[in-house]
Amino acid sequence: MRTLRAVALPVIGGAFLMLSPGNAFAQTPEIVVSARMPVPEGHEAVKLVVGIEDFDLTTPAGAAGMEKRIGAVIKRFCAPPPRAQRWAVKDGKACSEYAWASARPQMDQAVKAARRM
Numbered sequence: 001m002r003t004l005r006a007v008a009l010p011v012i013g014g015a016f017l018m019l020s021p022g023n024a025f026a027q028t029p030e031i032v033v034s035a036r037m038p039v040p041e042g043h044e045a046v047k048l049v050v051g052i053e054d055f056d057l058t059t060p061a062g063a064a065g066m067e068k069r070i071g072a073v074i075k076r077f078c079a080p081p082p083r084a085q086r087w088a089v090k091d092g093k094a095c096s097e098y099a100w101a102s103a104r105p106q107m108d109q110a111v112k113a114a115r116r117m
Contacts, residue, residue, distance in 0.1 A: 029053040057114035
C-alpha cells in the first residue's frame with residue numbers, strides 16, 4: 001500500500017500540472033508596492049502586496065485593470081489627510097511617486113511574462 005501511494009501521488013501531481021493553464025505559473029500573482037514614508041529607526045518601510053492573479057495580462061483590458069487596482073492602492077496608501085498642511089501634501093506626492101517607481105517594473109515584468117506564454 002505504501003509503495004502505491006509513493007508512486008500515485010507524484011503521478012497525480014504531475015497530471016495536475018500538465019492540465020493547469022500555462023500562464024497561471026508564468027504570471028506573477030502579486031505586486032509588492034513600497035512607499036517612502038517617515039519610519040522610526042530600526043523599523044522597515046511599509047510594503048503592500050497587491051494580488052493580480054485574477055487579471056488576464058495578455059489583454060490590454062487585463063493590464064489596464066491591474067494598473068487601476070494598483071493606482072487605487074497607492075492613492076489610498078499615500079493620500080494626505082483632509083485639510084493637510086502643505087508639507088503633508090508634498091510628502092503624499094513623494095510617497096506616490098516612490099510607490100509607482102517600485103511597482104512599475106514589476107507590472108511591466110508581469111505583462112511581459114504573461115504575453116510570452
